[in-house]
Amino acid sequence: MHRRSPLPLLLAALLGTHAAAAPVTVKHERGTLTLPAPAARVAALEYSFVDTLLALGVRPVGAALGTQGGDRGAPPYLRAQVRGIPATGSRAQPSLEALAAARPDLILADAFVHKDTSVQFARLAPTADFQSRRGSLADLNAQTLAIGQLVGREAAARRLLADQASLNAKARAFAKKGAPAFVAAVVTPGSFTVHTDQSFVGSFLEALGRKNQLAPRGDQTQYGLSLEGLVALNPASLVLFTAPDEKPITDTWKQSPLWQRLSAVQRGRVYVFDRDDWTRGRGPQALKLMVAQTIRSRFLQDAAPATGFGTP
Missing domain, CATH: 3.40.50.1980 (Nitrogenase molybdenum iron protein domain)
Structure with a gap:
């Protein structure tokens, strides 16, 4: 029986590993962030980031789901999806200890809410700041794409945006x-x-x-x-x-x-x-x-x- 040479399989594996490990660079509110490879362990400090990650098929290793400081907790439509995700404090009061315990390789922070604490997050892991709480629809769509790039799912992010644009167009027909x-x-x-x-x-x-x-x-x-x-x-x-x-x-x-x-x-x-x-x-x-x-x-x-x- 003729045996196939393992060389093509080895080369394919090496090339696949190289592609998966390619650096990724995105712009955010504090400048430019470059990761050596797409993030696999992400902590999300705003519900929009949690929503986006889950829509992309990425489960956060930690999220600001706590109710300290008067926060009402996750929105109703998200509650079933976030069960089991470790809470890293609330959006207004993230816990540095809980964040460190989550061992993220990326933290997503809000440029408005976390403007005074983002530097502390960056000491734990690379941090990208986006205008979520004070952002417009255009800002939120831009960060969907950026988050998709950061986690290696840019194509999926672009599909989400295309689907949304199509839905919006259908809705405008009712206006x-x-x-x-x-x-x-x-x-x-x-x-x-x-x-x-x-x-x-x-x-x-x-x-x-x-x-x-x-x-x-x-x-x-x-x-x-x-x-x-x-x-x-x-x-x-x-x-x-x-x-x-x-x-x-x-x-x-x-x-x-x-x-x-x-x-x-x-x-x-x-x-x-x-x-x-x-x-x-x-x-x-x-x-x-x-x-x-x-x-x-x-x-x-x-x-x-x-x-x-x-x-x-």
Whole structure:
């Protein structure tokens, strides 16, 4: 029996090893990061990074899933997927000890939340900082590609982005031409924070075909507003992101004649979404959920909110 020479197999193995170990370089908020090979053990300190890694088929070795400092924990759509991933503190208060124990070869940090602590992370492992909490849809899409490159799954990342672009295009077909501009805000029991056209959710809704009424205030893509300030804007459509287990400040505002004067209220165009899924996930999986809910809500059509998406 003729035996095949092991040389071709050996060469293929060597070439495959060489390709897998090729250095990877990406730009991030603190400069340029070069890894000698794609990262295999990644710690993620924001939910968007966790979402993106899981969408790419990479399970983090540690993630900021804790509830210290008032953090509400992982968004509902992610909770089943993150079971068993070691918690490395919360997003606001990462644990250096837990990070070190995870032995990551890459840490993904938030350029806004971790601006004062990122240097400490870099002492544990190479660290890439991205604008997640204060990023726009374009920023989040760019980091999906960068993370894909860092973990050696660039082709998969590009597929995710292409799928998202296709979904967005389909959603835009529902958008009513000439619909009035909207104001979007995250509402808690004590605050009303508007999200401009350069915020994540504000730019996302624009990408689906509706016009955001607000531009950033200086360098603030999100900022607080009073009821009087909202009345001064008088939006024709109002999009609110609330938590189902909280009593939002707008419940109190509804008792005021000022609230009743709002054009959006008079037109019946106040839409409500779960802020835990919408404003904290910010990854490819969250975006799919958001597109589906936006279409179902009837916001794009500038029609009265569908059941489950209007004010209680």
